[in-house]
Amino acid sequence: MHNRGYIHRDIKPDNIFRTTKGEIKIGDFGFVTDKLLFGFVGGAGTPQYIAPEVLATLKCSFLTDVYSLGATFLHLAHGDIWFSRAGKNAVLKHINFNGETWPVIADEYAFLPHIPVSWRKVIKKMTSGDPAKRYQSMESCVDAISRLPVVADWQCEVKTDSVSWSLVKGGRMWRVQWDGYFTPKESWVAWSEDLDGKRKKTLGKSDHRDKPSKHYKSLQKWFVDRK
Known part of the structure; x- marks a missing residue:
C-alpha cells in the first residue's frame, strides 16, 4: 500500500484479518488516501492507535501507519485487559485533547513478563513518540517483525x-x-x-x-x- 503512495490511517486489531490459508491481511479502507501534500494528509484513526503527532498536527504520514501497526502489535500480544487496564505501569494514559479525554500509549509501561526482550524492542521502536526514531518505512518494520523469534506457546x-x-x-x-x-x-x-x-x-x-x-x-x- 505504501509503495503505491497510499496511507491507511486506521490500522488497529479490528482491521486485521486472517484468511483461510493463514495469511494476514489489512482491511477496512474507509480512511485510505493517496492525497498527500509534502508527505502528509489530514488526521484520522482510532485514539488508542493514533501516533502522538496526529493529535498535535492533525496530519497523518507513512510513519503514523508504522506507529498504529506497533500499537496493534502491542495490543494483540497482551490482550484486551492488559492493554486497557488502569493503574501502575498501565499501557495507556489519558490526555485532554480539544476538551475530550483520549487514551494514548504511555511513555513508560510494563509488558507482560513472558514477552521476549526482542519483541519489546521492536514494539517500542514502532511506537516511539519521536517519528525519527521509528522504522522509517513499513517495509523495514514488517521485516523486523518477521525476524522475531518464535516464542513458547504459553x-x-x-x-x-x-x-x-x-x-x-x-x-x-x-x-x-x-x-x-x-x-x-x-x-x-x-x-x-x-x-x-x-x-x-x-x-x-x-x-x-x-x-x-x-x-x-x-x-x-x-x-x-x-x-
Missing part, C-alpha cells in the same frame, strides 16, 4: 488482579501464577504437574523478602531462562 489469562500461564512441555503441564501484580501483596510461583494435576514440582517463586518492585523482574527473568 496460554495466558489476564485478570484485574492476577495473571496465569499454562504450557504443555515434556509430557507435563507447566503453570505460572502471578497474584496482586504491582501491589504490596504481589507474588508469583511456577510449577509443573502431571497432565492429571498430580505430582507437582515447584520450578520457581518470588522471594517474600524482596520489595514488590523486584517481583516483576524476577518473573521476567524466569521466563527468559526457560526459553
